[in-house]
Each structure stands twice: as structure tokens, then as C-alpha cells.
Amino acid sequence: MYKFKKKFLSKNDVTLLKRTFNYVKPYKMRFFIFLMFTIIIILLGIVQPLIWGSIVQCLAYKDYKSIFNKLIYLLVVFLLESTSQFVKNYNQTILSNDLSYDLKVDMYSKMLNLPMKVFDRNNVGEFISRLQGDIFTLSSIITNDLVNIIIDILKIIVLGIVIFKINIILSFIVLAVFPFSYICFVTFGKKLRNINGEIKTLNDRYFSILQQALIGIKHIKAYGLKEKSCINYKDISKKIKYKEIKISITGNLSFVISSIINYLDDLIVIALGIYFISKNTLSIQYFIAFVSYSGQFSQSLISVTKINSNIQEALVSLERIFGLIDNIDFPKEKFGDKCIENIYRDIEFQSVEFSYENNKKILKNIKFNVQKNQLTAIVGRNGSGKSTIFNLLLNFYKPNHGEILIDGIDIRDLTEESIRKNISIVQQQPFLFNLSIKENMKLANPKSTEEEIEQVCKQVFMHEYIMGLDEEYDTVINEEASNLSGGQKQRLALAMCMLRKTPIILLDEATAAMDAEAEYLISEAINNISKDRTVIVITHNLSMIRNADKIIVLDEGKIVGQGSHEYLIKNNLVYKDLYSHEFDLLREDMELKVLAETSAGVSKDDK
Numbered sequence: 316m317y318k319f320k321k322k323f324l325s326k327n328d329v330t331l332l333k334r335t336f337n338y339v340k341p342y343k344m345r346f347f348i349f350l351m352f353t354i355i356i357i358l359l360g361i362v363q364p365l366i367w368g369s370i371v372q373c374l375a376y377k378d379y380k381s382i383f384n385k386l387i388y389l390l391v392v393f394l395l396e397s398t399s400q401f402v403k404n405y406n407q408t409i410l411s412n413d414l415s416y417d418l419k420v421d422m423y424s425k426m427l428n429l430p431m432k433v434f435d436r437n438n439v440g441e442f443i444s445r446l447q448g449d450i451f452t453l454s455s456i457i458t459n460d461l462v463n464i465i466i467d468i469l470k471i472i473v474l475g476i477v478i479f480k481i482n483i484i485l486s487f488i489v490l491a492v493f494p495f496s497y498i499c500f501v502t503f504g505k506k507l508r509n510i511n512g513e514i515k516t517l518n519d520r521y522f523s524i525l526q527q528a529l530i531g532i533k534h535i536k537a538y539g540l541k542e543k544s545c546i547n548y549k550d551i552s553k554k555i556k557y558k559e560i561k562i563s564i565t566g567n568l569s570f571v572i573s574s575i576i577n578y579l580d581d582l583i584v585i586a587l588g589i590y591f592i593s594k595n596t597l598s599i600q601y602f603i604a605f606v607s608y609s610g611q612f613s614q615s616l617i618s619v620t621k622i623n624s625n626i627q628e629a630l631v632s633l634e635r636i637f638g639l640i641d642n643i644d645f646p647k648e649k650f651g652d653k654c655i656e657n658i659y660r661d662i663e664f665q666s667v668e669f670s671y672e673n674n675k676k677i678l679k680n681i682k683f684n685v686q687k688n689q690l691t692a693i694v695g696r697n698g699s700g701k702s703t704i705f706n707l708l709l710n711f712y713k714p715n716h717g718e719i720l721i722d723g724i725d726i727r728d729l730t731e732e733s734i735r736k737n738i739s740i741v742q743q744q745p746f747l748f749n750l751s752i753k754e755n756m757k758l759a760n761p762k763s764t765e766e767e768i769e770q771v772c773k774q775v776f777m778h779e780y781i782m783g784l785d786e787e788y789d790t791v792i793n794e795e796a797s798n799l800s801g802g803q804k805q806r807l808a809l810a811m812c813m814l815r816k817t818p819i820i821l822l823d824e825a826t827a828a829m830d831a832e833a834e835y836l837i838s839e840a841i842n843n844i845s846k847d848r849t850v851i852v853i854t855h856n857l858s859m860i861r862n863a864d865k866i867i868v869l870d871e872g873k874i875v876g877q878g879s880h881e882y883l884i885k886n887n888l889v890y891k892d893l894y895s896h897e898f899d900l901l902r903e904d905m906e907l908k909v910l911a912e913t914s915a916g917v918s919k920d921d922k
């Protein structure tokens with residue numbers, strides 16, 4: 316018996332179900348009304364067969380006078396039942412929508428608070444699948460199945476009492492079916508649950524493939540990957556299809572087996588009932604009522620077994636939903652409780668070591684300090700760990716060893732607001748929302764005026780371009796900002812960063828997509844900003860940071876030099892290499908231009 320119990324609903328499952336009902340707490344009143352009307356409907360359902368039974372009995376005794384009154388009762392019961400059904404359904408719909416709304420909002424806000432590591436480990440599809448698929452499954456289960464199971468359990472209890480009152484022997488025969496239904500319920504339950512878990516995992520992958528295909532559509536077309544992409548899509552959809560078929564067949568099999576058991580039981584009840592009537596130990600009225608009640612009773616038992624697949628599915632969804640809400644699967648993002656309004660001192664990295672998932676050290680014994688209102692540059696080869704330094708400074712990840720101090724306070728002790736209020740970042744591939752240019756700017760600083768927005772756009776040389784657009788500052792930026800060039804996106808991101816007016820600005824290859832002229836002009840703008848802000852720049856364009864107050868040279872996660880451009884070019888081999896490499900590239904570029912111009916000149920002369 317214990318074995319069955321364990322397979323059907325474990326302690327953890329019960330906790331999950333209780334947690335779901337915690338969401339019902341704010342809507343206690345509605346839930347109560349819904350339950351009351353459910354009970355009323357069940358009770359009216361008990362009255363009806365009794366009236367029918369007595370009508371049949373009146374017919375048998377040729378008492379036609381009483382039949383008319385009984386038909387009136389039947390009509391009243393029917394009207395009461397219909398009204399109750401409406402009130403019950405009305406409350407049920409509102410309740411289930413309220414519940415799924417609360418779950419969704421809770422899950423979304425929890426998701427936003429998850430640490431960056433979680434997003435490295437899990438693909439976007441998994442989050443979409445949990446938010447969309449699981450909540451949908453759950454809301455439909457709360458709306459229909461969990462509610463139906465409550466109704467069925469209530470029916471089993473109430474009708475159970477009534478049939479025992481009518482005839483104990485017949486009731487035991489009806490009940491005899493229960494162990495078989497229960498075995499069916501338990502055996503199929505585990506199978507259904509496993510398949511459900513597999514479907515959910517496949518759905519995570521499905522959403523991920525879909526999302527990647529839509530985002531990378533240009534890449535798919537340009538590289539001729541349409542066929543490969545279709546094969547991947549077909550493959551995952553086929554796997555889902557087979558699992559769905561399997562789950563439906565297993566569910567149906569469980570239903571058919573319990574139906575057969577119940578049907579055989581019904582036959583025995585009818586045969587014995589007729590025997591009792593012939594012996595005058597049971598009236599026709601109660602026999603008819605009994606057959607109807609036992610039918611409903613058995614039906615509720617079957618429904619409970621049929622609903623098994625849905626409960627198992629709900630439990631899988633509940634595990635995934637609460638897994639995210641409670642951060643069981645994911646650690647919670649941590650912040651401290653110290654606030655800083657304005658930054659008065661430096662940023663310090665003290666012996667910082669860091670690795671992402673595995674044990675491969677990305678940053679090794681990083682020590683440097685950035686003085687207030689100075690321009691500091693971080694340079695180094697690809698993968699040397701430059702962006703990782705920004706990630707740590709933004710508290711997206713925590714160092715494994717050492718400390719990062721802002722104004723002498725460890726950033727782990729700062730509130731999230733203190734960090735976000737004081738630091739802005741412009742990424743190499745900035746993200747802009749699918750809103751108008753003005754609305755994007757307002758997101759950066761809701762208090763900014765139209766004049767301020769225009770001013771910063773002028774500073775990044777975007778104003779003229781924007782004014783040339785049909786809707787000027789109200790032009791909506793497409794999803795993925797595909798109606799803007801890479802350089803334009805970076806300029807807008809820079810303008811947004813300026814609007815935020817934070818004392819610390821981080822620029823991660825923020826001008827990499829701009830042409831040489833824009834890059835030169837913007838770097839002038841950055842020099843100006845750094846007069847009253849602390850600016851840290853990551854760049855491969857070393858000529859842009861020749862005037863930086865400090866340049867930090869990174870190599871394979873270690874700092875191999877710090878100082879001014881003049882100092883490093885004389886004393887630092889890595890920096891010299893980087894610089895001469897860039898110079899070589901520039902020279903090659905120049906030579907190519909000269910060659911092109913010369914050959915154009917020659918061909919003109921030839922003509």
C-alpha cells in the first residue's frame with residue numbers, strides 16, 4: 316500500500332498542491348462561493364433521480380394524479396440546477412484567470428531577479444516554455460481538472476453516503492471496484508508523469524530552436540541553412556508528436572480499463588437490484604435512484620482515474636513553476652543593503668580572481684584602481700577577460716576571491732539600486748526596445764526633457780539622421796533594431812547612457828561598429844564626458860585611447876601592465892604588440908586605398 320502511495324502523490328507533490336492552493340487564499344470568498352454552488356449542484360443531482368424514481372413508481376401503481384406535481388418539482392430542480400451551474404462557472408472562470416495571472420506575474424518578476432549565471436546555463440526557450448507552456452497547462456488544469464477532481468471527490472463522498480443508506484450490499488459491490496480503479500490510477504500515473512516530464516524538456520528545446528531561428532533568420536538564409544533548420548525543427552516536432560501520442564494512448568488505456576471494470580460492476584448491481592425488488596426488500600423508486608447514484612459514483616471514480624494524467628501533468632508543471640519561483644533549480648541573485656548616493660572616491664579591484672562555470676580561471680589576481688573622473692582604458696587580446704571585468708563591476712557575477720570596492724565599499728554589500736544608479740554601460744551590441752526612439756531615451760531616464768534628448772542625440776551625431784525620419788523622434792525601433800545600422804545603434808545607446816548621468820560609465824567596444832569619422836568625433840565626446848565622470852573604456856582601437864589617464868593591459872586573465880600610452884609603448888611588450896598590430900592593419904588599409912586610387916587613375920589614363 317505504501318508503495319502505491321509513494322508512486323501516486325509524494326510528500327513533495329502534496330506540498331506543491333498546497334502551494335497552489337496558497338495562491339487561492341487572496342480569493343477565498345470567490346472560492347467559497349464556487350464550492351458552495353458546486354455542493355448545491357451535487358445535492359440537486361441527488362434529488363433528481365429520487366423524483367424520477369417516484370414518477371416511475373407512480374406509473375407502476377397507475378397513480379397519474381401525483382405525476383403532474385412531480386413534474387413541477389423536476390422543473391424547479393432543473394431551474395435551480397441551471398442557475399447554480401451558471402454562478403459556479405462564472406466564479407470558476409474568474410478564479411482560474413486570477414490564479415494564472417498571479418502565477419505568471421510572480422514567475423516573471425522572479426525570472427528578472429535571477430543571476431546572470433542562470434541565463435548562461437539555460438536557454439531562452441526553457442524560460443518561455445515555463446512561462447507560457449507550463450502556466451497555460453496549469454491554468455487549464457486549475458480551471459477544469461483540479462476543480463473537477465474536487466467535484467468528483469465531493470460526489471464520491473456524498474453519493475457514497477446516500478447509496479449506503481439505500482442498500483448496503485449493493486453499495487459494497489459498487490465499492491468493490493475501487494481497489495481495481497486505484498491500482499489502475501497508480502500504475503498508469505507514474506508512466507504518464509514520466510512522459511510528461513519528457514514532453515516538457517522537449518518543449519524547452521522546441522522553443523529554443525524556434526527562438527534561435529527567428530532571431531538568426533538572416534544568418535540561416537545567408538548561409539543556406541534553411542534545409543538544416545527545417546530538419547532540426549522537424550526532428551524536435553516529431554519527437555514531441557510521438558510523446559503526445561504516447562501520452563494520449565496511455566491515458567486512454569487507463570480510462571478504458573477502469574471503464575470495463577466499472578461496467579462489469581454495474582451489471583452485477585442491476586442483476587442483484589432486480590433480485591432484491593423481486594424479494595420486496597428494495598422499492599422501484601430507490602432502485603432507480605440507486606442505479607443513477609451508483610452510475611454517478613462510478614463515473615466520478617473513473618473521472619478520478621482519467622484525471623490522473625492531468626494531475627501528473629499539473630505536478631510536472633508545478634515542479635517547474637515553483638522551481639523557478641523558489642529558485643530551487645536556480646540560486647537567487649544576491650545584493651547587499653548599503654546605499655550610496657554619490658560616489659566620492661575610486662573604484663578598486665583587490666586581488667580579484669574569477670571563473671565562470673568550470674574551474675578555468677578567467678581573471679587571475681586582478682589589482683588596479685580607477686580614479687574618480689578619469690578616463691581609464693582596458694586593452695588586451697580577444698578572450699583576455701576585459702568584458703568579464705565589467706561583468707563583475709556590474710555585480711552580474713561575484714568574484715571567487717578578492718574584492719571590488721566602490722567608494723571603499725565592497726560591491727557585494729551594495730543594494731542593487733546603488734549599483735544601477737551609479738553605473739551605466741554601453742555594450743558592443745547594444746539592446747534597444749521595440750519602442751520609439753523617444754520612448755527608449757525615456758527608459759534610460761524617465762525625467763529627461765525633449766530638449767535634453769535632442770541635446771544628447773546631437774552629441775552623438777544622431778539628431779540630423781533622426782530628424783530625417785518620417786516620424787522623427789517618434790519613429791519606432793524594430794525588434795532587434797533592424798531598421799538601424801550597428802553604428803547608429805551604438806550612438807543611440809551612448810546617448811541613452813549620457814542621459815542617465817551616472818557618475819561611472821563603462822564602454823565595452825562601444826564605438827566598434829562606427830565608421831572612422833564617427834569614431835573620432837565620438838571619442839572626442841567621450842573625452843569631454845570623462846572630465847566630470849569616471850569612464851572606463853574597453854577597446855581594440857588603441858589610437859582612440861592614447862590620451863587616457865590610465866591604460867590597463869590584460870593578457871590571459873592577468874594584468875601585464877598599467878600606465879600611460881607613452882609609458883606602455885616603451886615598457887610593455889604586449890601593449891607594443893597590440894599597438895603595432897593595429898598600426899599594421901591601418902597601414903594595410905591605407906595601402907589598399909592608395910592602390911585602389913592608383914589603379915583607378917591608371918585606368919582613367921588608359922582611356
Ligand SMILES: Nc1ncnc2c1ncn2[C@@H]1O[C@H](COP(=O)(O)OP(=O)(O)OP(=O)(O)O)[C@@H](O)[C@H]1O
Nearest residue numbers: 435671672677695696697698699700701702703704
Ligand atoms: N558567460 C560566460 N560563461 C562562460 N565563459 C565565458 C562567459 N563569458 C565569457 N566567457 C569566457 O571568458 C573568457 C573571457 O571572456 P571576455 O568576454 O571577458 O573576453 P574579452 O577580453 O572581453 O574578449 P573580446 O575582446 O573578444 O571581447 C573567454 O574565454 C570566454 O570564452
